[in-house]
Amino acid sequence: MKILVCLKQVPHSDARLDIASDGKWIQEDNIKFEINAYDTYALEEALRLKDSGEAEVVVVSIGPARVTQALRTALGMGADRAVHVNDPAAEGSDVLGVAKLLAAVVKEESPDLVFAGLMSDDANFASVPPMVAQLSGMPSTTAAMSVSVADGSVTVERELEGGSLEVVQLPTPCLVAVQSGLNQVRYASLKGIMAAKKKPVDTKTAADLGVADAVGAGAAKVEIEKIYIPPKGHGAEIVEGSADEVAQKLAGKIKELGLL
Amino acid sequence: MGTILIVAEIQKGKIREASYELAGLAQKSGHDVKSLVLGQGVRNLAEEFAKKGGGEVLVAEADALANYNADAFTQATLAAVQASGAGILLISNTPSGWDFAPRVAAALDAAFVSDAFAIEDEGGQPVFLRRVFNGRLDARVKTKGTPVVATIQPGATAPFEGSTDGKVTDLDPGIGECKTKFVEVKAAESKGVDLTKASIIVSGGRGLGAPEKFPELLQPLVDALGGAMGASRPVVDAGWLPHAYQVGSSGQVVTPKLYIAVGISGAIQHLVGMKGSNFIVAINKDPDAPIFEVADLGVVADLFEIVPALTNAVKAAKG
Numbered sequence: 001m002k003i004l005v006c007l008k009q010v011p012h013s014d015a016r017l018d019i020a021s022d023g024k025w026i027q028e029d030n031i032k033f034e035i036n037a038y039d040t041y042a043l044e045e046a047l048r049l050k051d052s053g054e055a056e057v058v059v060v061s062i063g064p065a066r067v068t069q070a071l072r073t074a075l076g077m078g079a080d081r082a083v084h085v086n087d088p089a090a091e092g093s094d095v096l097g098v099a100k101l102l103a104a105v106v107k108e109e110s111p112d113l114v115f116a117g118l119m120s121d122d123a124n125f126a127s128v129p130p131m132v133a134q135l136s137g138m139p140s141t142t143a144a145m146s147v148s149v150a151d152g153s154v155t156v157e158r159e160l161e162g163g164s165l166e167v168v169q170l171p172t173p174c175l176v177a178v179q180s181g182l183n184q185v186r187y188a189s190l191k192g193i194m195a196a197k198k199k200p201v202d203t204k205t206a207a208d209l210g211v212a213d214a215v216g217a218g219a220a221k222v223e224i225e226k227i228y229i230p231p232k233g234h235g236a237e238i239v240e241g242s243a244d245e246v247a248q249k250l251a252g253k254i255k256e257l258g259l260l
Numbered sequence: 261m262g263t264i265l266i267v268a269e270i271q272k273g274k275i276r277e278a279s280y281e282l283a284g285l286a287q288k289s290g291h292d293v294k295s296l297v298l299g300q301g302v303r304n305l306a307e308e309f310a311k312k313g314g315g316e317v318l319v320a321e322a323d324a325l326a327n328y329n330a331d332a333f334t335q336a337t338l339a340a341v342q343a344s345g346a347g348i349l350l351i352s353n354t355p356s357g358w359d360f361a362p363r364v365a366a367a368l369d370a371a372f373v374s375d376a377f378a379i380e381d382e383g384g385q386p387v388f389l390r391r392v393f394n395g396r397l398d399a400r401v402k403t404k405g406t407p408v409v410a411t412i413q414p415g416a417t418a419p420f421e422g423s424t425d426g427k428v429t430d431l432d433p434g435i436g437e438c439k440t441k442f443v444e445v446k447a448a449e450s451k452g453v454d455l456t457k458a459s460i461i462v463s464g465g466r467g468l469g470a471p472e473k474f475p476e477l478l479q480p481l482v483d484a485l486g487g488a489m490g491a492s493r494p495v496v497d498a499g500w501l502p503h504a505y506q507v508g509s510s511g512q513v514v515t516p517k518l519y520i521a522v523g524i525s526g527a528i529q530h531l532v533g534m535k536g537s538n539f540i541v542a543i544n545k546d547p548d549a550p551i552f553e554v555a556d557l558g559v560v561a562d563l564f565e566i567v568p569a570l571t572n573a574v575k576a577a578k579g
Contacts, residue, residue: 099362127362139439143359162511179510181497181503225402251574
């Protein structure tokens, strides 16, 4: 079995979010990046299938040179090889453009199973994985809380609201976008990191993948015009003072509410 | 103006509130409003929706649509887009909406925007406002071309409340092969922790830094208040507390008299689960944390200093 895992490298969850001078995205210079948390669960799920049987795990990521680090981490965790789509001409792609690049990789690799995270922690679009599946003519499901594979069929419990689960069955090849928390993600071992240095990373451009005309800012139908700090709602009344003063005021308010 | 097509969603035998919110947005827009109601045996719901903001309702009925099915819903929606000539397609960002809406957009090679909380018009082209970075920033997103497909955040906009006299038309959903098979829906397991009945909830987030801080730091405050303990999703995902403690759209939706959020930044999925609380106190060291938007009282400080002090103050105030 061959499993393709789609990874996105995103700003670290603790990174400062300063708006860039053009107002369209955050300032990305000098901040730390990491593998999107949802995608680490997708990778872990693929590695568990590899551990329990015969599977090749290929990871793919789109982005500039910094993405190499995310791919090396994934290889260190146990993925077998990596595809890095690195093409300045693909910058400014909208979600459909990104999906077309990934669908082209799916076509080249012909995996039995494609894993991705439910959404990215930066743009929060949650739309690339089903798009990749649609463009690849495969069934897909999202928010997977458990995945089991047997005899060319994948059974997934997907999360609905309020903790209920919907069970669906998909024939391979198919795509599963996973919810966070469906497994405990492993760390790369030192041995794994050493071994990763010898594992192959293929670099591709949009032209190599045959989709040069379909990607990049020119082809995008969706553009973030600006990002901004959300206007405050009714906003909290901020209580100030020393810890004891603040605690007194809060306790006073709780008493006033008749809750003590 | 062109046509907006709404995909209504049926939940537990009724059109869900989020669909009326789509109707509210569509009716306000000045566009011609059409809707799609899809399922099996749902004509009465289509009639009802036509009278309550749905406009001209296309009703697509098939066995394959009786339960949510990504393939069948995608195909039926594509048939409705074609039949209605819609320039804008709106779907609610629910577990089914986020599952099939991107497939529809990809099949149409259309502009796609997800989880928007507002729509504006710019020269006839829709522009969307949506959250990014889990609510820490907002984005204004422009679109090109037609059709435009978007999912809308449930609860973000006002539902349609007037009456309309739309008609109901049958639509052949033209459903072909469905590779995905629906098996069953499993109800939420009995949780042992029923936060929905608690009148005071103290919830902890990633800001607590380590699992042992919940019994050591948070539990004494919970006990002093006679309340219950809750948690945010990252805490549960990290395995610090069982899922039963999770407050949020994928956990429990709570409305206590007092909700104290400790070290929780306030991702949208958490806010959905607690913003209906009567009185909200937020303690967080980041002054820009979205949790302060929904809080009544906020404390921008180190929770490791505030929580023990508050525990003592509560004990003292009780006398």
